[in-house]
Amino acid sequence: MTRLLDIQNLDISLALPGGMLHAVKDVSLTLDRGEALGIVGESGSGKSMTALALMRLLPRSARLKAARLAFDGQDLPDLDDRTFAATIAGPRIGMIFQEPMTSLNPVYTIGRQMTEAAIARGLLSASAARKKAVDLLDRVGIPDPEGRMGQFPHQMSGGQRQRVMIAMTLMLDPDLLIADEPTTALDVTVQAQILDLLDDLRRERQMGLILISHDLAVVAERTDKVAVMYAGELVEQGPAKQVMFAPQHDYTRMLLDSIPRLDGEPAHVAPVRKTDDEVIAARDITRLFTSRKGLFGPRREIRALDGVSLSVKRGETLALIGESGSGKSTLARILLGLDQPSSGEVSMLGRPLAELPATERARFVQPVFQDPYTSLNPRRRLSEIIARPLVLRREGDSGSRLAAVKEAMEHVRLPARLLHAYPSQLSGGQRQRVAIARALVTRPEALICDEPTSALDVSVQAQILKLLEDLRREMGLTTLLITHDMAVVHETADRVAVMYQGRIVEEGTAADVLSNPTNDYTARLLAAAPRFGDGAPVTEDAR
Amino acid sequence: MTSTDFSIPVTPAEDGAETALTPGQIFRQRLFGHTGFLIGAGLILIIVVIAIFAPLIAPHDPFAQSLSARMLPPVWVEGGNWDYLLGTDQNGRDYLSRLIYGTRVSITIGLGAATVGLLIGVTLGVIAGYFGGWADHAISFLLTAQLALPGLLLAMALVFIIGPSIWVVIGIVGVLHWTYYLVVTRAATQRIRSQDFVAAAAASGASPRQIIWHEIMPNLLSAIIVIFTFELGIAILAESSLSFLGVGIQPPTPSWGLMIAEGKQAMFYRPWLVILPGICLFLLVIGANLMGDGLRDITSPEGRNE
Numbered sequence: 101m102t103r104l105l106d107i108q109n110l111d112i113s114l115a116l117p118g119g120m121l122h123a124v125k126d127v128s129l130t131l132d133r134g135e136a137l138g139i140v141g142e143s144g145s146g147k148s149m150t151a152l153a154l155m156r157l158l159p160r161s162a163r164l165k166a167a168r169l170a171f172d173g174q175d176l177p178d179l180d181d182r183t184f185a186a187t188i189a190g191p192r193i194g195m196i197f198q199e200p201m202t203s204l205n206p207v208y209t210i211g212r213q214m215t216e217a218a219i220a221r222g223l224l225s226a227s228a229a230r231k232k233a234v235d236l237l238d239r240v241g242i243p244d245p246e247g248r249m250g251q252f253p254h255q256m257s258g259g260q261r262q263r264v265m266i267a268m269t270l271m272l273d274p275d276l277l278i279a280d281e282p283t284t285a286l287d288v289t290v291q292a293q294i295l296d297l298l299d300d301l302r303r304e305r306q307m308g309l310i311l312i313s314h315d316l317a318v319v320a321e322r323t324d325k326v327a328v329m330y331a332g333e334l335v336e337q338g339p340a341k342q343v344m345f346a347p348q349h350d351y352t353r354m355l356l357d358s359i360p361r362l363d364g365e366p367a368h369v370a371p372v373r374k375t376d377d378e379v380i381a382a383r384d385i386t387r388l389f390t391s392r393k394g395l396f397g398p399r400r401e402i403r404a405l406d407g408v409s410l411s412v413k414r415g416e417t418l419a420l421i422g423e424s425g426s427g428k429s430t431l432a433r434i435l436l437g438l439d440q441p442s443s444g445e446v447s448m449l450g451r452p453l454a455e456l457p458a459t460e461r462a463r464f465v466q467p468v469f470q471d472p473y474t475s476l477n478p479r480r481r482l483s484e485i486i487a488r489p490l491v492l493r494r495e496g497d498s499g500s501r502l503a504a505v506k507e508a509m510e511h512v513r514l515p516a517r518l519l520h521a522y523p524s525q526l527s528g529g530q531r532q533r534v535a536i537a538r539a540l541v542t543r544p545e546a547l548i549c550d551e552p553t554s555a556l557d558v559s560v561q562a563q564i565l566k567l568l569e570d571l572r573r574e575m576g577l578t579t580l581l582i583t584h585d586m587a588v589v590h591e592t593a594d595r596v597a598v599m600y601q602g603r604i605v606e607e608g609t610a611a612d613v614l615s616n617p618t619n620d621y622t623a624r625l626l627a628a629a630p631r632f633g634d635g636a637p638v639t640e641d642a643r
Numbered sequence: 644m645t646s647t648d649f650s651i652p653v654t655p656a657e658d659g660a661e662t663a664l665t666p667g668q669i670f671r672q673r674l675f676g677h678t679g680f681l682i683g684a685g686l687i688l689i690i691v692v693i694a695i696f697a698p699l700i701a702p703h704d705p706f707a708q709s710l711s712a713r714m715l716p717p718v719w720v721e722g723g724n725w726d727y728l729l730g731t732d733q734n735g736r737d738y739l740s741r742l743i744y745g746t747r748v749s750i751t752i753g754l755g756a757a758t759v760g761l762l763i764g765v766t767l768g769v770i771a772g773y774f775g776g777w778a779d780h781a782i783s784f785l786l787t788a789q790l791a792l793p794g795l796l797l798a799m800a801l802v803f804i805i806g807p808s809i810w811v812v813i814g815i816v817g818v819l820h821w822t823y824y825l826v827v828t829r830a831a832t833q834r835i836r837s838q839d840f841v842a843a844a845a846a847s848g849a850s851p852r853q854i855i856w857h858e859i860m861p862n863l864l865s866a867i868i869v870i871f872t873f874e875l876g877i878a879i880l881a882e883s884s885l886s887f888l889g890v891g892i893q894p895p896t897p898s899w900g901l902m903i904a905e906g907k908q909a910m911f912y913r914p915w916l917v918i919l920p921g922i923c924l925f926l927l928v929i930g931a932n933l934m935g936d937g938l939r940d941i942t943s944p945e946g947r948n949e
Binding site for chain 2: 433436437438457458459460461462465466467469470471474475476477478479480485488489492493535538539542
């Protein structure tokens, strides 16, 4: 029997202004019907390029070379673009993308988008296509599929849109489904459901599935074999269990080590000099947002925070957990003084925040944001960015400020040669280090880190978390860490507060909350966190 | 930290290797590597030099009339002579000298009007984009009102009422050309304002004024430069239109637009009277646009067209 997919010695190079970049080097992969292949790697590893090459979606400047690139016995490079679009892309190979918020067309109804391809190709009549679409929506777990057909994408949540995308690709009954980071943009509780759905559908329909992800733990649970890519090369390939529990290559081992895990000893140690001083204390914070439709429309109220009380003691790390929309970022903005609460009071070391002058506040609390690509001014050099808080406080002269900048860069392990670089010359991890250096330069009492690692690769995440832990130890820093990742909490936090729909639903020490959650929502979050299964992790004896 | 061994080289500049060059070197490299910029800046430089040294360059007094030397053709047309390289106009004034003096009017009005528009448009745009709410509503209303007015007609009416002079023309053309600045800077300010580096500055205690000048303005710069050079061209053409219609620069002051207007009756017999000032206008406007595109590429941190 011919293989469903047979790729031998695939090379992809991109013409960049600075020369040729070999995005994919000598990659060979095979896949049988009904089999699931996971491709794992960090950003820039070439995993998406490999998938895009199959769909002929490579950027214009890309050059492709392969000894064999065959789908179900058919050599793909032999087909011209028209035949490929008519016979392969869609009916034979379907693809799901990362961002469900932008992969549906906002101006057409769900029904029209689902049936369009089948009708246009003359595969189904309008009524048959509609019936099939309703069935598929029902199958992927969309409630009231009949009613949903007339709705627009903005009326659905991110998870539902991703389900619609999956149903849409199934309309043409493809033999191979490529899912490129299908759950990265979704909340963890939704992530598990979508992955289970993909896995079930594959078994049901005997489809081939290629699951591309940066998360080795997630992929290994749901695929038969796993390929690990690093810098364009395939460093390891094999049965999922083997790659997971007996990794051969150093890089795979490093990747496995970087994943924060719920079992095992936390790297975190108890605070050095914990006292009962409340560095940050929030009492009964409520924040209402009012909006109007148009200039004279009716007023609408949204209660983003509802009576939240919270305190962070000196030297401790408090983790604040919750889904997107739970109000945790609004709370962070209020604690930073960027937003005013509708009622309630925030105080820093006993002084009400509202009475502190803005530049004085910088002495107490500084932020580290989620996305290092928007948190640094692209027009300023590192030296200016890090020194800016000092300039605003009129602290010292240019000489002493430069010394402070160099010291802060040393704290976050940034090489001094980057002093005059622009943010665009740095990688994501380096940028996040700059953001931390800027936050530290005023020697604040506390840091508020809003998802500081969720935009970063898993190995970089491990480095940044380690850095925050080191800084806490060296400087006795107090940290409020906002995250959605239970494993990160387990590794770094002393105490945990769980937020759900604008309220704090559970609070306690990290050990207590993670072992006996009393709240439903906390339990769901915990269940959704990827686990390593039963096999003994081999990473231990690798050391 | 053993894990750092596996950082993925995404671009050659990833490890900051580019910083081996000093910022000045990078800037100069880009400046002299950009053909479009070099051509545009060269044209503008030549025209500015001509404008400044007009009295030294011009072979004749641009105002001196000579009835005996009326309507002479340029030297390459039959009947031309070397005394008047580009011929003379209907009053016997040397056409080359008038073109040379005309650069002064065009450059002054172009720069002046584009600057007036910039000050109005950018100020309003940043205020509307940064503060939003009622300020935004009010300024957007102003924009709609401005866009609903027929610009050239209004300019003609205003010049007619106030009386023509170079300063009045600058003021009026400028006041009528701020809408592009407003639209672009307002949208860009809204986008930049929501980015985390603005929040980081606010958390360090920066006031709105400090945020606007230090965080937002540098990011608006390339857009403003491009609109400025674009508006420079438009303002020069607007002056020409007004002068052509008789409500801009008044004779006998030499202006390219006025020269085209004066030459139009004889256009079919002596086409150079219209073509020559037309070429001058074209070169000035295209020079401004090329220089603007080049500056945008050079000043952006990532650089473009490298």
